[in-house]
Amino acid sequence: MGGYLTQDRAPILEALERMKRARLVPFDVPGHKRGRGNPELRDFLGEKCLDVDVNSMKMLDNLCHPVSVIRDAEKLAAEAFGAAHAFFMVGGTTSAVQALVLTAVGRGDKIIMPRNVHRSAINALILCGAVPVYVNPQMDHTLGISLGMRVEEVKDAIRRHPDAKAVLANNPTYYGICSNLREIVRLAHEHGMMVLADEAHSTHFYFNDKLPESAMAAGADMASISMHKSGGSLTQSSMLLCGPNVNAGYVHQVINITQTTSGSYLLLSSLDISR
Numbered sequence: 502m503g504g505y506l507t508q509d510r511a512p513i514l515e516a517l518e519r520m521k522r523a524r525l526v527p528f529d530v531p532g533h534k535r536g537r538g539n540p541e542l543r544d545f546l547g548e549k550c551l552d553v554d555v556n557s558m559k560m561l562d563n564l565c566h567p568v569s570v571i572r573d574a575e576k577l578a579a580e581a582f583g584a585a586h587a588f589f590m591v592g593g594t595t596s597a598v599q600a601l602v603l604t605a606v607g608r609g610d611k612i613i614m615p616r617n618v619h620r621s622a623i624n625a626l627i628l629c630g631a632v633p634v635y636v637n638p639q640m641d642h643t644l645g646i647s648l649g650m651r652v653e654e655v656k657d658a659i660r661r662h663p664d665a666k667a668v669l670a671n672n673p674t675y676y677g678i679c680s681n682l683r684e685i686v687r688l689a690h691e692h693g694m695m696v697l698a699d700e701a702h703s704t705h706f707y708f709n710d711k712l713p714e715s716a717m718a719a720g721a722d723m724a725s726i727s728m729h730k731s732g733g734s735l736t737q738s739s740m741l742l743c744g745p746n747v748n749a750g751y752v753h754q755v756i757n758i759t760q761t762t763s764g765s766y767l768l769l770s771s772l773d774i775s776r
């Protein structure tokens with residue numbers, strides 16, 4: 502990545518600063534007009550916040566088809582997370598999980614997943630008509646929690662369903678349990694299956710090699726990252742990461758099926774700043 506794009510820059514934040522300096526008079530949405538039209542909201546959230554609650558415009562790029570500052574911020578995020586491509590998401594990690602499932606499987610396709618996936622993954626199956634092959638994780642009865650998928654269990658599911666198109670793994674589960682993702686990736690790829698990782702609770706895995714391995718490092722094809730959970734960004738902001746063998750243009754089309762055309766710059770700048 503050449504030129505000005507270095508990790509100490511924040512292209513979306515910088516574009517918002519330029520917009521503020523330009524002292525634009527808003528004749529467009531949002532109707533609160535940088536807070537002037539809604540004094541109670543402005544008093545509650547503060548002028549600084551409402552000043553940058555703006556919609557897409559040329560100098561700020563557009564989340565549906567980024568060509569400048571959002572594209573640059575996504576490139577920096579991809580570099581930081583060791584991904585080939587990063588998409589900024591404004592519908593929570595729910596929307597990232599749904600986009601990765603909808604990218605990998607369609608009507609009637611099988612997808613191997615643990616029974617303790619987040620509801621977003623199950624709901625993605627309702628949307629696309631794919632068929633789950635559930636792996637029932639073991640329980641830790643002392644702690645009263647379900648565990649991750651064991652390699653043997655995934656191997657068995659692949660043996661019984663060699664026609665499955667993808668494997669989805671929690672990395673980690675809600676309770677912090679990790680599977681041997683690297684080995685699951687090896688097995689799945691050996692059988693021509695994609696690997697999707699729900700990484701709602703592992704933004705930090707990417708930045709400390711004493712922590713369990715991140716999905717991108719383990720060779721997974723796609724991952725959903727809740728920056729808002731352990732990465733410091735605003736609630737509902739998230740990312741979808743792609744590895745080098747994924748058609749990012751197709752993923753983008755899938756994201757745009759359900760993603761808003763009015764991406765919040767509060768959320769987008771919070772992703773950029775947190776990275």
Ligand SMILES: Cc1ncc(COP(=O)(O)O)c(C=O)c1O
Pocket residue numbers: 592593594595596598618619621671674675699701702727737739
């Ligand atoms: C494992 C897992 N995946 C996905 C999600 C969805 O994330 P969000 O609430 O940002 O939509 C959650 C939320 O708690 C989760 O725990």
